[in-house]
Amino acid sequence: MIKDKLENTEIEILNAAKEIFQQKGMDGARMQEIADKAKINKALLHYYYRSKQLLFEAVFSNAFALLAPQLNKILNDDSDLFEKIIKFTDSYITFVIKHPYLPNFVMQELNKNPEFVQKLRVKENFPNTNKFKLQVADAIKDGLIQPIEAEQLFINIMSLNVFPFIGEPLLTALLDTDKKNYDIIIQKRKTDVSAFIINAIKI
Template identity: 75%
Template sequence: MASVKIENTEEEILNAAKEVFQQKGMAGARMQEIADKAKINKALLHYYYRSKQLLFEAVFKNAFRLLAPQIGKVLNDDTELFDKIRNFTDSYVSFVIKHPYLPNFVIQELNSNPEFVLKLRAEASFPSTEKFKQQVLEAIETGLIKPIDADQLLINIISLNIFPFIGTPLLMALINVDKIKYDQLLQNRKTEAADFIINSIKI
């Protein structure tokens, strides 16, 4: 019974923390607010997680463990390359719309703690890109796409999907739209980004 209670308390903490981080980001979140939302005292919160940074990492890893298998499945299934690009974009954008704190956290964490990526890479679910790279080479050889380095293509795909989330305030100001219209624009990225990439490489 004690172990069940511990698991339930930890789950409540992570759920509460996710809500607060989504609303206020890493800098604006307060441990007391997270404790209040989880309906525990701050001392107990610190018993489970000694710092806000460790709690943020736990929330991130939980979300990453949900996203990574989806991305890994897309990259390593037998889907044709263009459909794979569409599926990657759809999976990533759909997921980050539900977890909007993730891209900014990755950037922040890599800047302040470059070794954090080693923790992610050690996760069993960390995606492999080898099959994707092989598909790109085969698509070039068969004349389906223009010659392009597979790593560069993957970086292009990831960049076009990530920046609209980490650059939200700047992009909203540049294109002069409100939050409602920008959220719709993000939904449209599921197809717009994929079509842009495919049109740039196909012959």
């Protein structure tokens, strides 16, 4: 009973923190506000997480732990390169639509604490791009795609998938659109991004 209560309290804390961090960012969030959202006192919050930084890392790690295995599985399955690009893009965008705070979490944390990514790298199922790189090399050798460094191709894929979420406020203004229509645009990118990349590299 006690163990279940402790676990439930921690879940409530992480859910509350995720919502506050999403609304206000790491710098704008306050521990008291997170405690109030979780319906606990601040002392109990500090019992679970001694600092806002540790709480932020826990929220981020939980979200990343859901996404990383999906991406790693796609990168290392037996599908061909084009199918892999399609599945990777669809999986990433689908996930981030459900967890829109994640890209900004990444940017905030990497800017403030670049060492944090090293903690993620040692975890099981951290995405491994070695097979992807070999597939790119083979596709070039077989005359299926234009010569391109695998690293550059992967950066292009990530950039086209990540930036629309990070740059949403700017892009909605530049495109003179509202949140509802922008969400429709994002949904279409599940197929449009992969089609754009494949058309750009295939022979």
